[in-house]
Amino acid sequence: MMDRQKGRWTLAAFPILLFAQCTPVPPGEATNLEPTAFHFVDVAAAAGMTRVLHAGRPGKDHLLDSAGTGAAWLDYDRDGHLDAYLVNGWKLAGNVVLEKGSNALYRNRGDGTFEDVTELAGVGGEGAWGSGVAVADYDDDGWVDILVTNFGANVLYRNRGDGTFENVAREAGVEAVGWNTGASFFDADADGHLDLYIAAYIEATLDDVVGAERTLDWKGVDSVAFGPFGLTGALDHFFLSNGDGTFRDATDRAGMRDRARGYGFGTRAADFDADGDLDLYVANDSDANYLYRNEGGGKFKETGLWSGAAFDANGAAQAGMGVAVGDVNRDLVPDLFVTNFAEDFSTLYIGEGRGFFRDASDDSAIGAATFLPLSWGTVLSDLDNDGDDDLVIANGHIYPQVDDHPRFGMTYVQRNQVFANLGNGHFKEVSDQAGPGFALARSSRGVAAGDYDNDGDVDLLITSLDEPPALLRNDSSLRSWLSVVCRVPAGQGGVIGTRVEIEVGGRRMSRDVSSGGSFLSAHDPRLHFGLGSADHVDRVTVHWLDGTTSIETGVRGNRFLVIDKRP
Amino acid sequence: MKKTLLVAICFLVLTAIPAQAQMNDTETPRPLVDAYDSLADTILAAKKTEWNLVHSILASTYGHAEAVMNSAMTKLEAAGDASADVEKLAALVAQMGNEGDASIAAVRKRLLEGGHHHNAKGEEQGIYDEGFVIVTRASKKVFLDSATRIGKLGSSASKDALTGEWDTVKKEFRKLHAGTPLGM
Numbered sequence: 001m002m003d004r005q006k007g008r009w010t011l012a013a014f015p016i017l018l019f020a021q022c023t024p025v026p027p028g029e030a031t032n033l034e035p036t037a038f039h040f041v042d043v044a045a046a047a048g049m050t051r052v053l054h055a056g057r058p059g060k061d062h063l064l065d066s067a068g069t070g071a072a073w074l075d076y077d078r079d080g081h082l083d084a085y086l087v088n089g090w091k092l093a094g095n096v097v098l099e100k101g102s103n104a105l106y107r108n109r110g111d112g113t114f115e116d117v118t119e120l121a122g123v124g125g126e127g128a129w130g131s132g133v134a135v136a137d138y139d140d141d142g143w144v145d146i147l148v149t150n151f152g153a154n155v156l157y158r159n160r161g162d163g164t165f166e167n168v169a170r171e172a173g174v175e176a177v178g179w180n181t182g183a184s185f186f187d188a189d190a191d192g193h194l195d196l197y198i199a200a201y202i203e204a205t206l207d208d209v210v211g212a213e214r215t216l217d218w219k220g221v222d223s224v225a226f227g228p229f230g231l232t233g234a235l236d237h238f239f240l241s242n243g244d245g246t247f248r249d250a251t252d253r254a255g256m257r258d259r260a261r262g263y264g265f266g267t268r269a270a271d272f273d274a275d276g277d278l279d280l281y282v283a284n285d286s287d288a289n290y291l292y293r294n295e296g297g298g299k300f301k302e303t304g305l306w307s308g309a310a311f312d313a314n315g316a317a318q319a320g321m322g323v324a325v326g327d328v329n330r331d332l333v334p335d336l337f338v339t340n341f342a343e344d345f346s347t348l349y350i351g352e353g354r355g356f357f358r359d360a361s362d363d364s365a366i367g368a369a370t371f372l373p374l375s376w377g378t379v380l381s382d383l384d385n386d387g388d389d390d391l392v393i394a395n396g397h398i399y400p401q402v403d404d405h406p407r408f409g410m411t412y413v414q415r416n417q418v419f420a421n422l423g424n425g426h427f428k429e430v431s432d433q434a435g436p437g438f439a440l441a442r443s444s445r446g447v448a449a450g451d452y453d454n455d456g457d458v459d460l461l462i463t464s465l466d467e468p469p470a471l472l473r474n475d476s477s478l479r480s481w482l483s484v485v486c487r488v489p490a491g492q493g494g495v496i497g498t499r500v501e502i503e504v505g506g507r508r509m510s511r512d513v514s515s516g517g518s519f520l521s522a523h524d525p526r527l528h529f530g531l532g533s534a535d536h537v538d539r540v541t542v543h544w545l546d547g548t549t550s551i552e553t554g555v556r557g558n559r560f561l562v563i564d565k566r567p
Numbered sequence: 568m569k570k571t572l573l574v575a576i577c578f579l580v581l582t583a584i585p586a587q588a589q590m591n592d593t594e595t596p597r598p599l600v601d602a603y604d605s606l607a608d609t610i611l612a613a614k615k616t617e618w619n620l621v622h623s624i625l626a627s628t629y630g631h632a633e634a635v636m637n638s639a640m641t642k643l644e645a646a647g648d649a650s651a652d653v654e655k656l657a658a659l660v661a662q663m664g665n666e667g668d669a670s671i672a673a674v675r676k677r678l679l680e681g682g683h684h685h686n687a688k689g690e691e692q693g694i695y696d697e698g699f700v701i702v703t704r705a706s707k708k709v710f711l712d713s714a715t716r717i718g719k720l721g722s723s724a725s726k727d728a729l730t731g732e733w734d735t736v737k738k739e740f741r742k743l744h745a746g747t748p749l750g751m
Contacts, residue, residue, distance in 0.1 A: 229697075230680045233673075259669035261676060288665065288672070302669070305661035306714035315664065315708040316696065356719055 037477045038384060038418055038430050040437030040460065044471035048114040049084065054091035054101040055465035059400060062212035063227045064151055064179070064204065065092070066398035068376065068445030070132040070520025071461045071469060073452065074144050076121070076159055081108035082452045082524055084461055085123070086469055087130035087148055095210040100127045103148065112453055123165050128152045132446075132520030136185035138172075138194050139245040140490045149180035149198055149520070151209070158245075173247045176237045179204055182323075184516030186269035186278045187493040187545060188254065189298030193241035194494050197256070197516075199264030199282055200234035202227060214401075219408065224399040228285055233261030236282065240298060255292075255300045256280075262287040266323035268517040269497060270334050273355030276547055278497045281309065283320030283338050293355055309336060309349050313359035318344055322447075322519035325512070326380025326389035327351075328364070329425030332501070332510045337366075339375035339393055339519070342410060346370040346378075346393065350425065366391070366419065369429045373414050374398065377447030377519035381458045385479040385530030387509065388421040394462055394519070396443030413441040416462065437472035444470075450524030456481040456558060458528055463521075480531035482555065485562045486513060486542055492565065493545050500527050502555075503539040531557050617685060621700040622744075624667050629740050632659035636733050643726045650722035653729065657718035660736050664710025666702040675699075701743055709739045 044050070056065025069087035076083050088101030103125035106114035118124050128150040137144050143159035153175040157165035169175045179201045188195040214223040216230075236258040239247035251257055258264070262284030272279045273293060280300070282290040288310040292300040304310035312318055319341035328335045333351035340346050345367040349357035361367035373395035380389040395414035402410045418434045419427035431438045442464035449458050457474040464470065486498045499512040511527040531537065535557050542550040542563050550563050639652035662668045667675070675698040678685075689695040694703050702710070713735045720728055 229676075230682075232680065233676065260672040287676075288669075303658075303718075305665055305711065306657040306718045308715045311711065315704065315711045352719075354719070354721065356715065 038390075038420065038433065038438075039435035039475040039477070040418075040472040041435055041475055042437045042440060042470045043112070043473045044469050047112060047471055048116065049086075049104075049106055049471055050468050051086060051088065051104040051116070052101070052466065052468050053086060053463050054089045054099060056089060056209075057092045057094070058466075059214065060225055060398060061214050062204075062209045063202070063225050063231075063398070064089075064129065064209050065212075066225065066443075066465065067131065067181075067201070068396075068443075068465050068520070069130050069463055070377075070446035070518075070522070071448040071463050072133040072135050072146070072522035073448050073450030073461065073524045074135040074146070074522070076105070076144055076146075077107065077163060078143070079108075079110070081110045081454065082450045083108050084114060084448075084452070084469075084471075085133055085135070085146055086461075086463060087133050087446075087520070088125060090129045091466075092210065097210070100129070101125075103130055108452060117163070121164055123157050125150075126155050126167060128155060131179070131181050132183055133522055134183040134185055134196075134516055135522045135525075136194055136496060136515055137494055138185060138196070138241070140193070140494065142490060147174070147183055147185070147196070149183050151179045151204075152206075153177045154180055154198065168245070172245060173249070174198070174237075174239055176200075178234050180237075181265050182267040182282075182516055182520055184267045184269045184280065185494075186280070186496050186515055188238075188278065188280075188294065188300075189240065190277060190296075190493070190545070191241070191243065191298075192491055192493040193243045194496065195241050195250075195298075196239040196247060197267055197269070197280055197282075198237045198239070199267050200236050200258075201263050201265065201285070202231040203234045204231070218399060218401065219405070221405050222399075222401040224401050228263045233258070233263050233287070235261065236264050250298065254298055255295075255302070258290075260284075260287055262290065265321050266338070266517065266519055268323040268325050268336075269515055270325050270512055271497065271499065272334055272336075272351065274333070274353070276545075278545075279355065281323055281325075281336060283323050284317075285319045285321065285341075286317060287320075288317050289320050289338065291355070303355060307355055308352075308357040308359070312345075312347050312361070318347060321376045322378045322394075323517055324378040324380040324391070325514065325517060327510055328380065328389050328391075328421060328427075330388060330507070330509065332508060334510075334512070335380075335425075337378055337380055337391065339370075339378050342372060342374035342397060344371065346375050360425070364425055365427050365429075369417065369419070372409060373417065374410075375417075376445045377462065377521055379447050379449040379458075379460070379518060379523065381449050381523075382481075382528060382530035383418070383458055383474060384420070384476045385457065385481045385532070386423075387504070387507070387530045387532050388423055390421050391417075391419040391427060392447060392449070392460060393417045393419075394444035394447045396445065396464065398443075411441070413443050415439065415441050416444055416447075435475065437470065440470060442467050442470070445519055446521040447518050448521040448523050449518075451483065451526070451528060454560070456483070458524075479533055480535060480557045482529045482531060482537055482540075482557050483560045484511075484527045484529070484540060484542070485525075485560055486527070486544075486565070487562065488544070488565045489567045492567075495525065497545050499543040501541045501543065502529055502537045503541075504531055504534045504537050526560065614685065618700055621666060624671060625663060625701060625740070625743065628659055628662050628667070629736075632656055632663070632736070635659060636729070639724070639729060640726060643724065643729070648722065649724055649729075653717060653720055653722075653724045656729075656733075657714045660710055660717060661714035663736070663740065664702065664707045664714060666699050666707075703743075706739055706743055709735065713739075 156169040240250035266283035291304040336349040377394035460472040642649040
């Protein structure tokens, strides 16, 4: 079937038509070829995602007014369709609070539209000024839960499994009042229970926010919101699970004390040194980024300064916002991408193995193209199913005042960017050719990637200041794909950090199940692989966190493959 | 605290100025000038003290690194496992590049929050990172690059490779050591 209005094939007809149209191009052999066409269309309004995400005052007098909020994909009702969660801020006029924006949970009807079930589910955000979101089955009861980080007390929505949630943040011990930002669940001490890292930005009170005045001189031509320099960095938190649905603060004990008081934003757990346990990366605004290497037993060592992942190639601290992890050069070693402030490039750190990185922003052709925009949420994912990780960046300035000074070449609303991987870790910006979805100009922040319509391509959910979200449906001309769904029995540490490696025509690709990443957002936990024109995968190997593996061979493509960990 | 002290000094000085002296002269009263001059000594001395302190931090880190380097070499000569020392050396060299560890960075940030830039002019010229006192951007890069290379040596470190990197560190440190505080 084809929806002629949308020009889009449904899942049922997809594989047959795909094979009829493609010429054989094995994944990973696209080096230096022109990228496949990218085409994205914003269907948020038509799909029913209309909630405006508030962001303080129009003038953005305080940094909280312009930090924005995150988005998440999750399947809270386990019906096989990704639902969406969006975090909201407050709307202010001067020092008056006009509206405490409600977060939104959109249930996926399975037909490309969503139903707002926020009130029914009880996940509106408790009136807090929201920041980020992380999703995980923290209590291991088989239902995915939602952590909302806030300016104020965090909210932990426990999924009751009947379509409703309850806030258990206080009982769980994770309220951590402050300006909380990025968060990642992961099993840090390999005890079978998910632990939690929450980054924090600056120390500020509500009085500071509502009473803020723009006092920072911007290029000698205007006054803009003050900070973060001049403001005290807030301490990040690491919570160790007690195994009973509660947590205890173990920041110091774990060696994760935020001694530099970094202005923390994006976080991402992954096994960067391939030693079988999960490490953690934290992007800090205007400070050295942290790389916490897992030493085992719930202890970490901060190795950012000498691993090559704290600074850019010149040794300069950048204004880290969002984080993406992928394998851009297909060497099976995780690479890092960190978005940064305007007039500074975003940084691609190529993994060199054993937890070391090198700044390849210039070599990859990303550096120059990302210099002018102010960048936030980001995703490394195979958007055209050609077998390599492409790159998406959400952009938008924090100072509306820049529009009054066009000679500096910056605008408050900015277009988001998409870069095609040319197959060897080199990228080509294709934003202009990526359809109307990438022609939108907003002040965007969070990006969550997920195949919400289960049609075998990765769609994008993007938040923007004072706007409804954008839902960029991926209508790119597609090749073959495989999406791997990993499932772990209760009490075995969950699925986060599980790594899947596939082998297609002698080439291997790797993905891991993430928590955190992007900017304040959470991606589809299913692992998406582009296969080129291959119709099957020779081998799928799942590396579970406990060191065991599951292997499947001769796997047919163009489908969701569920792999359960043996108890 | 400082503000209160300054106000108290000014009050005492002003009350000590004879009314006649104030009436006959448009110049700033001498006692005020003297007080300000004295305060200037304190301010400038504080800057010098800051330089000395940061220099001590660097020297201490370098000394620590040197001891770790020697320990690593001893282990390598005995065909032992020097990987822990090598990693510690990498961390210490990186700290030299960052002009101290994370705790020092927090202090530096606090000073910046208060508007204090030790090398304001040098920062404008791109010579120093914000708040840095001694380590130039160029030196920072040398230390950081060397730290990463040392870290990568890990358990496969050889005496020659380690010595080569240490020579780089030593040379850069001596260069800084020989430097004089800017503007003093």
